Structure formats: structure tokens, C-alpha cells
Amino acid sequence: MKTKTKLTVRYAETDQMGIVHHSNYPVWFEAGRTDFIRQTGVSYSDIEARGVLMPLYEIACRFKSPARYEDEVTVVTSLKELSRVRIILSYEVVRDSDGALLATGETLHAFTDKGLRPLNAERAAPDVYKLLKAALEVPSGFKKS
Known part of the structure; x- marks a missing residue:
């Protein structure tokens, strides 16, 4: 499963x-x-x-090409890995006008309780874990409906 999130670069986001x-x-x-x-x-x-909770414990980003003010971009997000104790998501940032790949990245998250102690997500929230697992199993290029 992949999702697409559309964004427009704001002036405040530029250097x-x-x-x-x-x-x-x-x-x-x-x-x-x-x-x-x-x-x-x-x-x-x-x-x-x-x-x-799903606190972030690691992030990676690889820059390929710059985005500029008023560019329309799409963040393509997919689930790379899921276990009972963590989740890894992958990202591609693409410029809409020409399809240029601007950046790729990953975020790694632990499943924890409110005290930030690790927990087994399958036991703590079986319905949520089942939904996430189903998203991992959807063939690439298809969006779950």
C-alpha cells in the first residue's frame, strides 16, 4: 500500500x-x-x-534534487516493515511538475505505552496491528480501499 500526500512549498520553508x-x-x-x-x-x-504510542527513534533522509518555493510536491509513503514492537515507513518526495525525485527517507518507530515502555502492539491493540499488517500485504502500486 502506498499513499500520496500533496503539499505546496511555502516561502517560509525555503532558505x-x-x-x-x-x-x-x-x-x-x-x-x-x-x-x-x-x-x-x-x-x-x-x-x-x-x-x-509510536515514538520516532530514527530518521534518515537522502536529498536528490532541490525543491523550491511554490513547487507542488507529493510525499509517497509506504510501510516497509512491521513487527510487534516497531514499524518502519519509507518516503519518496516527488515534484509534481516533472516527476523529479527530490528526496527519499525512512522513519523508525517503536510501539510503547504512555510511559514510553516498549509493548507488543499485536497484544495491546490487535485491531490496529491487523490493519497495519494488511497495509503491508497490499501489493505494490495498489491502494487499499
Whole structure:
């Protein structure tokens, strides 16, 4: 399963060189991740209401080409790996006008309780885990409906 989140580069996101500052990509990844989770059939707030948190513990971003003010971009998000204790999501940021790949990245998240102690997501929120697992099993190029 892959989701697409559309964004338009705001002036405040650019630096003195007129390109998107690197600090914005994690924010864009978060927008993509939030959309991805929602499209599995549950929201972040629903997951947290069940007592399950997903703190970020690692992030990677590889820059390929610069984005500029008013570029329309799409963050393509997919689930790379899921276990009972962690989830890894992958991202591609693409410029809509020419299809140029601007950046790729990954975020790694643990499943924890509200005290940030690790927990087994399959036991703590079996319905959520089942939805995420189903998203992992959807063939590439297909969007779960």
C-alpha cells in the first residue's frame, strides 16, 4: 500500500539559497505518515486512545534534487516493515511538475505505552496491528480501499 500526500512549498520553508531547507523534510514525512495511518482505517489519535504510542527513534533522509518555493510536491509513503514492537515507513518526495525525485527517507518507530515502555502492539491493540499488517500485504502500486 502506498499513499500520496500533496503539499505546496511555502516561502517560509525555503532558505537563503531559495531551496527548501532540510529541516522541512521530517515535517513532510510526518504529514505522509499521518495520511498513511489514516488510510489504513484508524487515526493516530485512535491509536493513542488505546494506550499505544509510536515514538520516532530514527530518521534518515537522502536529498536528490532541490525543491523550491511554490513547487507542488507529493510525499509517497509506504510501510516497509512491521513487527510487534516497531514499524518502519519509507518516503519518496516527488515534484509534481516533472516527476523529479527530490528526496527519499525512512522513519523508525517503536510501539510503547504512555510511559514510553516498549509493548507488543499485536497484544495491546490487535485491531490496529491487523490493519497495519494488511497495509503491508497490499501489493505494490495498489491502494487499499
